[in-house]
Amino acid sequence: MFQNKQRDNKRGWNWQPWAIPICIVALWQLLGLSGWLSDRILPTPLEVVKALIHVIQDGTIFEYVAVSTKRALLGFLIGGSIAFVLGLLNGVFPIAEKFLDSSLQMVRTIPHLAMIPLVIMWFGIGETSKLFLVSLGVAFPIYLNTFHGIRSVDPGLIEMGKVYGLKGFSLFAKVILPGALANILLGIRFSLGIMWLSLIVAETIAADSGIGYMATHAREFMQMDVVVLCVILYALLGKLSDVIAKFLEQRWLQWHHNYLKR
Incomplete structure (x- = not known):
């Protein structure tokens, strides 16, 4: 009986995750219409939708x-690739950990958003400064989880792989990397959230294009509906990134007992 219910849920629409957001939006609209919530503080959802239609018509939102x-993904690719390589290097070779890990941990403790004034002095307000901040923000969750994942692989599995004749790269590719994959993907999910957080701050402070620039420009003209729209856009893009990461987890970790398809 329980299995039949699970099959029905898979066939039907999974409405539970949307219940709370829909209730919040409905309450938000009611408070706005009743006058409990001023438009100067928070415009109603309908006003935000009107702002969305306006920016769609003039084409600026797509740009x-x-x-x-593009900034977010490029910064993620740069910072994530470097962090992944360092995590693998320090996880596989203890001698590399002795030389590199301590320095990386010291850099990790520096709040990367606090470096914005210094980054602007280094790179100006161009693309390089934003890519640097995003890359630095996403790097350490991927590094730590990759390093921890490599070191957490069951030694028994490694010995079993050696018994079956695996060694060198084949042992790494067929035993160590799959064993660490769950931790690596977890680090990617953390980094995707930090990616958008870093970009929001970078674009709001120093940008001449992007969603953050649109929010800053709207703030100067007291267009609260556009500002709220920008916040919602960031939230939707962040949610989309998380959905993609969860899809990859379910696709690549079907064999893992903690990632059985629901």
Whole structure:
């Protein structure tokens, strides 16, 4: 009986995750219509939708979303790749950990957003400064989880792989990396959230394009509906990133007991 219910849930629409957001939006609209919530503080959802239609008609939203997405993904690719390589290097070779890990941990303790004034002095307000901040923000969750994942692989599995004749790269590719994959993907999910957080701050402080620039420009003209729209856009892009990461987990970790398909 329980299995039949699970099959029905898979076939039908999974409405539970949307219940709380829909209730919040409905309450938000009611408070706005009743006058309990001033438009100067928080415009109603309908006003935000009108702002969305306006920016769609003039075409600016597509340009700004594309620019912000490009910055986020490029910064994630740069910082994530470097962090992944360092995590593998320090996880596989203890001698590398002795030389590199202490320095990396010291850099990790520095709040990367606090470096914005210094980064602007180094790179100006161009693309390099934003890519640097995003890359630095996403790097350490991936590094730590990759390093921890490599070191957490069951030694018994490694010995079993050696018994079956695996060694060198084949042992790494077929035993160590799959064993660490759950931790690596967890680090990617953390980094995706930090990616958008870093970009929001970078674009709001120093940008001439992107969603953050649109929010800053709207703030100067007291267009609260556009500012709220920008916040919602960041939230939706962050949610989309998390959905993609969860899809990859379910696709690549079907064999793992903690990631059985629901």
